[in-house]
Amino acid sequence: MSFDAEKKATxxxxxxxxxxxxxxxxxxxxxxxxxWVRMKCMFGCGEYGRGGACPxxxxxxxxxxxxxxxxxxAVILHFEGRMDKPEDRHAWSAKINARLIKLEREIFLxxxxxxxxxxxxxxxxxxxxxxxxxTCNTPRMARPAPEAMAVDVYSTVRQFDFPIAVRTxxxxxxxxxxxxxxx
Numbered sequence: 606m607s608f609d610a611e612k613k614a615t616x617x618x619x620x621x622x623x624x625x626x627x628x629x630x631x632x633x634x635x636x637x638x639x640x641w642v643r644m645k646c647m648f649g650c651g652e653y654g655r656g657g658a659c660p661x662x663x664x665x666x667x668x669x670x671x672x673x674x675x676x677x678x679a680v681i682l683h684f685e686g687r688m689d690k691p692e693d694r695h696a697w698s699a700k701i702n703a704r705l706i707k708l709e710r711e712i713f714l715x716x717x718x719x720x721x722x723x724x725x726x727x728x729x730x731x732x733x734x735x736x737x738x739x740t741c742n743t744p745r746m747a748r749p750a751p752e753a754m755a756v757d758v759y760s761t762v763r764q765f766d767f768p769i770a771v772r773t774x775x776x777x778x779x780x781x782x783x784x785x786x787x788x
Contacts, residue, residue, distance in 0.1 A: 608678050608788065612716070616787070619711050620680075623704070627683040629765050633676040633786065637757040637764075640666050646752060657741040658728045658749045666755040673754075673786070676719065680785040683767055684725050691775045698726035698781075705783050706746050717787045723751045725783040751784050758782055 613630065620628060646653050646660045653660055664672065673679075684701055688694050702724045709722040728734070728747045741747050751758050762769050762782055769780045 613678075615715055616680075616712060616717070619708070619715060623708055623711070625682055625708065628680050629767070631679050631681055631765060633673045633679040635761070635764055636673050636679060636784070637760040638666060638670040638673060638755045639757045639760075640755070642666075642752055642755045642757050650752075652727050655736045656727055656734050656753075657736060657738045658724075658747045659753050662736075662738050663749050663753045669755045676786045676788050678787045680787065681762060681765065681767065682725070682783045682785065683762075684781045684783070686779045686781065687777070688775060688779070694726070694779075695729045698724070699729040701725055701781075701783075702729060702748070703746075705785075706748065709748075709785065712785065712787060719786065719788040721786045722748050723754055723756070723784040723786070724748045725781040726750055727753070751782065756784065 620626070643660060643666050650659075656662070663669070682705070686694075686697050688697065705722055705724060709720050712720040727750050728743075735741055738747075751761075759769055762780075767780065767782065769782075772779060
């Protein structure tokens with residue numbers, strides 16, 4: 606399906622109807638994919654190897670880059686959050702990700718058969734993740750986070766004037782980003 610102003614207006618209507626207003630349309634070729642992001646997953650993230658939608662259960666960095674190049678449009682959705690306790694983040698993320706998966710489905714049903722979502726955080730749907738896509742409890746809902754697909758979220762969102770900064774304390778505001786790929 607070709608992507609034109611009418612299709613974009615239809616999708617904008619879906620976003621607004623579902624309550625999404627803080628987003629931007631971007632060229633997927635401007636999504637920065639980098640090997641260092643995968644290294645940070647491997648050597649710095651406690652979820653590495655434990656999540657079915659986290660590395661090493663995701664494509665190689667080169668395959669991730671090729672994936673993004675197959676798309677003609679993308680939407681970056683911005684979410685702000687502030688947690689009282691670090692352990693509250695996963696419940697917050699799971700609630701948002703559940704809404705996002707419904708958004709992906711609606712975009713698909715609107716004629717964008719290639720719609721694919723990258724969650725704003727790790728999957729978080731199950732208390733105990735099997736750690737393997739083959740035994741995932743929610744395989745139709747599980748999606749990788751942008752970082753799991755080697756996206757340099759900081760460099761990417763700064764190009765579009767979205768706020769983002771390294772947090773130095775848990776009570777500081779978080780800026781999280783989901784990416785919806787459409788064609």
